[in-house]
Amino acid sequence: MYQMKLWMLAAILIVICSVYVMQCKKKAPVKVSPTDDSSQFVTLTDVVPDAILEIRYFGTYNFVGTRIDGYLEPTALLTHQAADSLRAVSDDVMQQGYRLKIYDAYRPQQAVDHFVRWAQDVADTLMKTYFYPDLDKSVLFEQEYIYERSGHTRGSTVDLTLFDMQTEKELDMGGTFDWFGIESHPDYTDITPEQFEHRMILRRAMLRHGFKPLDTEWWHFTLRDEPFPDTYFTFPVRQMTSNTPSSAPAA
Numbered sequence: 001m002y003q004m005k006l007w008m009l010a011a012i013l014i015v016i017c018s019v020y021v022m023q024c025k026k027k028a029p030v031k032v033s034p035t036d037d038s039s040q041f042v043t044l045t046d047v048v049p050d051a052i053l054e055i056r057y058f059g060t061y062n063f064v065g066t067r068i069d070g071y072l073e074p075t076a077l078l079t080h081q082a083a084d085s086l087r088a089v090s091d092d093v094m095q096q097g098y099r100l101k102i103y104d105a106y107r108p109q110q111a112v113d114h115f116v117r118w119a120q121d122v123a124d125t126l127m128k129t130y131f132y133p134d135l136d137k138s139v140l141f142e143q144e145y146i147y148e149r150s151g152h153t154r155g156s157t158v159d160l161t162l163f164d165m166q167t168e169k170e171l172d173m174g175g176t177f178d179w180f181g182i183e184s185h186p187d188y189t190d191i192t193p194e195q196f197e198h199r200m201i202l203r204r205a206m207l208r209h210g211f212k213p214l215d216t217e218w219w220h221f222t223l224r225d226e227p228f229p230d231t232y233f234t235f236p237v238r239q240m241t242s243n244t245p246s247s248a249p250a251a
């Protein structure tokens with residue numbers, strides 16, 4: 001009798017273990033990559049040649065007012081999955097008479113660290129007039145304008161607007177890239193119906209091709225199924241060359 005109980009206990013344990021193992025197998029493996037590994041990234045314009053680039057953090061017309069750490073060239077990098085989806089968005093809006101204009105894509109962690117250092121230096125208000133005239137710089141962390149982590153650092157997030165091929169100008173979105181204020185919220189309605197519709201043209205095209213929006217910035221979108229949801233990369237922004245391993249030391 002005692003032996004039979006033992007057998008039953010063993011059988012129950014085996015069933016529990018196998019159910020547990022089956023459940024574990026069902027879970028998709030979390031993709032974690034070394035943070036300096038750029039092998040899964042592409043130069044955005046290699047995949048989306050119709051895109052126009054205006055890489056604000058390589059230049060000085062940005063909220064800091066200087067070139068941002070980690071931007072070695074005025075180019076945009078993305079994971080190949082995000083770039084492929086953005087190609088579909090580009091083809092979509094081209095049929096409507098627009099091109100994508102890219103402000104930023106992959107952003108290395110050292111760039112985010114630069115933003116954090118800048119935010120802590122409340123005396124540095126060089127670009128206040130252009131990007132945050134109504135905001136006291138000391139509230140940037142509190143009001144979550146600056147974070148210590150950015151989705152951009154995971155490589156599948158892009159900041160962009162639409163360029164009208166007929167007028168040869170950007171579409172009027174009722175607000176500008178990197179403006180610190182509620183006017184940047186995509187659902188902000190104290191703008192003209194035409195400006196609001198422009199935001200929606202961009203938003204609808206991005207959502208149709210696998211991106212999700214952010215409720216505080218009309219220009220910011222992340223690939224819904226981003227391949228590296230937990231990895232914050234550190235390699236700098238410069239053209240990808242397919243035959244040069246990213247780990248090769250710089251010449």
Ligand SMILES: [Zn+2]
Nearest residue numbers: 152158159220
């Ligand atoms: Zn962004």
